[in-house]
Amino acid sequence: MTRAEANPLITRLSPPPIPSVHAWGRAYDGRRGPLIDLSQAVPGYPTHPEMLRLLGEAAASPDMTGYGPIEGEPVLRKAYAHHVGAVYEADIGSEHIHITAGCNQAFMSVAIAVAASGDTIALTDPYYFNHQTTLSMLGIDYSLVHCDAANGFLPDLASAETALVAGARALVVVTPNNPTGAVYPKGLLHALFRLCQSHGAWLIVDETYRDFLPEGDARPHALLSEPGWEETLVLLYSFSKSFCIPGHRLGAITAGPALVAEIAKVMDNMQICAPRAPQTAVAWALPILADWRAGNRREIAHRAEVLRKVFADLPEWEIGAIGAYFAFVRHPFAGQSSAAVAERLARQAGVVCIPGSYFGADQENYLRLAFANADAASIALLTDRLR
Incomplete structure (x- = not known):
């Protein structure tokens, strides 16, 4: 046998x-x-008592027991699009938003949507371990972009260009960074964007910890104002840390509508829809718990x-x-x-x-x-x- x-x-x-x-x-x-x-x-x-109340009310609704839209609840897509637009001073609509069951799922969905088995995606060194293991289990190769410890673990532009010249389909960065905590300067992010744009590669920016940037930063960057950003940029986000609800698994993707449509194909096979009750609760909580x-x-x-x-x-x-x-x-x-x-x-x-x-x-x-x-x-x- x-x-x-x-x-x-x-x-x-x-x-x-x-x-x-x-x-x-x-x-x-x-x-x-x-x-x-x-x-x-x-x-x-x-978590805030009001967040718990909102979660309870949403979970008790019979409307939340069925399947929801693959791209996410319209109420949350609209609310989060408004929030992103305000944070980045950019024109963002619901069509730019896809809701996922946590940011790890957001990354996996995007990785599948932009690369095939045997392709390469560039990660920074050090990398977030779930990014590396996700690519490995999908059969997607990864290359490493050097981050100099003497320079606060910021990615080296020459190393990033080497990875892109070698054919990387995307470059993934995390800011504020996991594991280092490093906050990438706006100028560096824009330089990486232009580098990816010139090589026809995606720039995937994981901003799970965006809400914990130092006070005084009006907006983390202006990438959503770059011409043609929809053909190059993907932003990932997690509601878990800001709202203290990691067990409810809720994340978001901001991207061009064409890529959102491709990600929806992935999500339909992966989960169909993100958890519906926390989507509704977070849509209500976004403005009132600021x-x-x-x-x-x-x-x-x-x-x-x-x-x-x-x-x-x-x-x-x-x-x-x-x-x-x-x-x-x-x-x-x-x-x-x-x-x-x-x-x-x-x-x-x-x-x-x-x-x-x-x-x-x-x-x-x-x-x-x-x-x-x-x-x-x-x-x-x-x-x-x-x-």
Whole structure:
């Protein structure tokens, strides 16, 4: 009898990374105080009671029990288009919006829509691990664009051009970045856009953490005002962090109507429609929870400042980049793998974080700290734990 085999594109992948680091945390005996979990990027505060009320009302409606439009509920597509238009001072309509079940699904849908098995998509190095594993399981090759640690892990334009000249169908960037936290300057984003446009490639900008940019940035960029943006640009977004609803899985794509139509073909086979109740609830919540979301932005910025002070007292450690939800930190244990360092921190010091190697083979000297998960008092404890 011949044994059936699983898809080798899947079996060659490592297990999901978050459960593995959580297992290290479960082995911690509490000797240094409460566990400080800086691993998965989840909001470190509860959702607003009004958000919960809206979710409950929407979920209780019989209208929400059937299939919805593939591209998303009209009420949310309209509300989010208005929101994006206001943020970027651009003319955006519902036809530019596709709603998905989370931003990971948004990325997978776009990847399938713009590239075929055997094609190449360029990622930054370090990359967000779910982007890399998504491409690998789809049989889409990936090339890496160098991001210099000495330059705050910003992508190198010459390296990006090399990837595009070699035939990459798209370039994927994340800003504010996961894992580094780096915020890409507007000029750099526009240079990458023009580079992709000149090579007939897509620029996919994952803006999951857009709502946690420093206050004072009127708009993150003006890419939606670039001539011909609909033939080059795709923006990805997640409602999970801003509204504290990661379990409800809700994301969004902003793109030209022609690409939205192609993505709808993918979604029809992947999920048919994103969860309907949270779509309706978020459409109502977008305007009325704006002040609460702004307050959360200030709180996360405060936590980042506390983390900076922690590392100012730890000269043997070094922040490579920090912003929005993350800090990418250079550890002082030369010659030791980032996984070994992260496991020891979890088991012995009660600090759970992600090894740098999970974001690329050249990141062994780094750890990712998702500082937004912990309150300021817990972050302050890191001085003693890391020392």
